[in-house]
Amino acid sequence: MKAHKKRLRLLSVLFLFLVVGFYLSMTKGSVETSFANLLDFLIHSDQTHAKIFIQLRLSRALLAFLVGASLSLSGAILQGYFQNPMAGPFVVGVSSGSSFGAVLALFLGLNFSLFGFSLQSVFAFASGLAIVSLVYLLSQKKGIFKVETLLLTGIAAGALASSLTSFLIFFKSESFEQAVFWLLGSFQLAEWTQIRVVFLYLIFSFFLSQWYAKDMNLLILGDETAQSLGCPVSRVRKIFLAVSTLLAASSVSVSGIIGFVGLIVPHWTRMLIGPDHRYLFAYSSLTGGIFLMYCDLLARTFLPGSELPIGIITAIVGAPFFIYLLNQQK
Amino acid sequence: MNWYKVFALLLTLLQLTAIAGGQERIITDDLGYPHVLKNPPQRIVSLAPNITEILFALGLEKKIVGVTRYCDYPQQAQKKERIGGMVDPDLEKVISLQPDLVIAFRGNPLRLIRRLKELQLSVFVLEQGTSLESVFSLIEKIGLITYKEKRAISLVDDLNTDYKRVLKLLTSVKHVPKVYINIHGKGLWTCGRDSFLNDLVKKAKGLNIAGEMPRSWLAYNLEEIIHQNPEYIIVITQSQKDFAEIKEWFVQEAHLESTQAVREENIHYLDEDLITRPGPRIFRAFEQLSRILHPTLFGNLR
Numbered sequence: 001m002k003a004h005k006k007r008l009r010l011l012s013v014l015f016l017f018l019v020v021g022f023y024l025s026m027t028k029g030s031v032e033t034s035f036a037n038l039l040d041f042l043i044h045s046d047q048t049h050a051k052i053f054i055q056l057r058l059s060r061a062l063l064a065f066l067v068g069a070s071l072s073l074s075g076a077i078l079q080g081y082f083q084n085p086m087a088g089p090f091v092v093g094v095s096s097g098s099s100f101g102a103v104l105a106l107f108l109g110l111n112f113s114l115f116g117f118s119l120q121s122v123f124a125f126a127s128g129l130a131i132v133s134l135v136y137l138l139s140q141k142k143g144i145f146k147v148e149t150l151l152l153t154g155i156a157a158g159a160l161a162s163s164l165t166s167f168l169i170f171f172k173s174e175s176f177e178q179a180v181f182w183l184l185g186s187f188q189l190a191e192w193t194q195i196r197v198v199f200l201y202l203i204f205s206f207f208l209s210q211w212y213a214k215d216m217n218l219l220i221l222g223d224e225t226a227q228s229l230g231c232p233v234s235r236v237r238k239i240f241l242a243v244s245t246l247l248a249a250s251s252v253s254v255s256g257i258i259g260f261v262g263l264i265v266p267h268w269t270r271m272l273i274g275p276d277h278r279y280l281f282a283y284s285s286l287t288g289g290i291f292l293m294y295c296d297l298l299a300r301t302f303l304p305g306s307e308l309p310i311g312i313i314t315a316i317v318g319a320p321f322f323i324y325l326l327n328q329q330k
Numbered sequence: 331m332n333w334y335k336v337f338a339l340l341l342t343l344l345q346l347t348a349i350a351g352g353q354e355r356i357i358t359d360d361l362g363y364p365h366v367l368k369n370p371p372q373r374i375v376s377l378a379p380n381i382t383e384i385l386f387a388l389g390l391e392k393k394i395v396g397v398t399r400y401c402d403y404p405q406q407a408q409k410k411e412r413i414g415g416m417v418d419p420d421l422e423k424v425i426s427l428q429p430d431l432v433i434a435f436r437g438n439p440l441r442l443i444r445r446l447k448e449l450q451l452s453v454f455v456l457e458q459g460t461s462l463e464s465v466f467s468l469i470e471k472i473g474l475i476t477y478k479e480k481r482a483i484s485l486v487d488d489l490n491t492d493y494k495r496v497l498k499l500l501t502s503v504k505h506v507p508k509v510y511i512n513i514h515g516k517g518l519w520t521c522g523r524d525s526f527l528n529d530l531v532k533k534a535k536g537l538n539i540a541g542e543m544p545r546s547w548l549a550y551n552l553e554e555i556i557h558q559n560p561e562y563i564i565v566i567t568q569s570q571k572d573f574a575e576i577k578e579w580f581v582q583e584a585h586l587e588s589t590q591a592v593r594e595e596n597i598h599y600l601d602e603d604l605i606t607r608p609g610p611r612i613f614r615a616f617e618q619l620s621r622i623l624h625p626t627l628f629g630n631l632r
Binding site for chain 1 (some may be wrong): 442
């Protein structure tokens with residue numbers, strides 16, 4: 001049971017990182033606080049510390065964790081789905097589609113909320129879903145579905161959505177700074193309502209993908225083989241596509257576009273525990289959540305008194321590490 | 331003692347308790363949020379440089395506890411605690427300062443304003459308005475919420491007197507020169523119809539060559555400048571040094587040789603902070619611009 005041991009070891013390491021990450025997220029920030037302050041607050045809470053610990057730090061750490069987990073799960077699903085290591089929420093056009101919706105809402109000046117979600121988020125979600133449905137329909141010919149076509153259509157549609165976004169930003173240059181924060185992602189304004197919604201989507205998607213994880217393993221063998229082994233291929237494919245879109249769009253709609261996580265985290269995880277989707281989904285989610293939590297910690301503490309868009313951190317930290325891992329494997 | 335004396339006494343007592351308890355008054359801010367006026371604010375955070383300038387002009391220096399990293403005027407503002415930028419303020423820092431009034435401006439994202447309200451901070455949001463005169467109401471509103479109404483009114487009076495004098499001089503202008511305004515450094519960014527700057531140029535009796543464009547800010551093109559042939563080029567920059575560089579570019583640009591502004595070297599500098607912040611200093615910028623466009627008019631004034 002070598003694989004089993006490997007997973008157990010990874011799980012304990014991840015757990016350690018999770019605990020340390022939460023501890024650091026709670027104690028580090030522009031206002032200096034120590035463990036003693038935290039304990040003191042937990043025993044007899046005061047207003048100011050309650051806001052800093054619960055409303056600002058805990059909500060950010062949790063939202064970063066949930067979004068990291070969602071993006072990574074989405075990436076793990078898409079990579080298995082396309083049997084292509086290049087796949088990720090960016091590649092199929094979800095992220096670009098969602099950001100287009102968000103910037104469009106900004107452009108139209110729509111700023112009220114609906115069911116605890118700002119209209120901007122609703123727009124992001126709807127347009128992300130619309131782009132993927134479009135891509136999905138376009139890449140289907142006479143009921144036959146081609147992975148290559150879907151990937152290429154996804155890239156094209158994504159590029160179209162990105163350029164439309166740039167067009168809007170160019171025209172409405174007053175909201176430029178806001179748009180930049182959206183395009184590079186930020187957890188600065190994390191709210192508890194967002195956490196609740198992202199959490200619900202993540203749990204739902206996680207159980208659904210876990211349920212079909214065995215079928216995903218079969219899909220790797222090719223659609224025909226999978227079909228002959230009793231996997232309802234077309235239904236499974238539709239479900240996975242919908243789930244991965246839901247995950248990516250809900251993430252983008254609360255935090256803007258955060259690149260790289262959905263691409264690299266499933267890779268790391270696969271390198272560490274192997275390609276079995278029954279474990280890959282869960283481990284990718286956990287690793288992605290922890291990774292993004294640390295990235296957000298850096299984003300808000302790296303330059304005191306100012307915020308870095310988190311997309312910058314994920315790429316700076318992620319890319320070299322990813323290249324290193326790839327080299328190790330050779 | 332007759333009944334009516336007792337009644338008068340009671341009434342006075344009643345009034346005294348009302349004053350001691352702090353009379354509440356509810357007004358709304360420019361986004362329509364209600365704002366309760368209860369006690370004069372003692373700890374104010376400003377989320378924009380023009381707000382900071384107005385607060386200082388109203389003599390509230392001691393009440394300001396936090397400003398943005400862009401708030402550099404007056405000098406004393408630089409000594410105040412920094413809370414980050416207009417788009418990315420550090421929320422922890424804001425809360426730790428325990429402000430009883432946060433004044434936001436339209437450059438602050440609305441999501442941010444909503445978040446600040448959720449954190450139970452007393453936030454008052456102000457809109458920029460589209461004309462030069464809206465600075466007056468800005469000052470008056472800030473005076474109202476900080477209990478400096480009288481000071482605000484006298485500040486507005488002073489500014490208005492100077493402003494009116496310039497306007498009066500400008501009434502005798504016969505020739506309205508064409509102007510090209512250059513902002514954001516190199517790259518031909520300019521201001522269109524909907525901008526605050528366009529209104530300023532119009533009031534200074536100038537004709538903004540991009541003033542027909544239905545936007546606030548836009549990238550203009552070289553051909554259009556040549557075609558419009560402006561008599562003045564106004565370069566708005568952070569410093570004289572940046573200005574010298576950009577002026578050099580305009581002078582060197584061979585295609586612009588034919589325009590009157592370049593031929594006569596009518597290329598002038600305006601301080602970006604002065605002219606882009608809707609605060610008390612904007613009227614100084616207005617006078618500067620009027621002087622540039624109509625040099626003979628102001629010959630014997632100051």
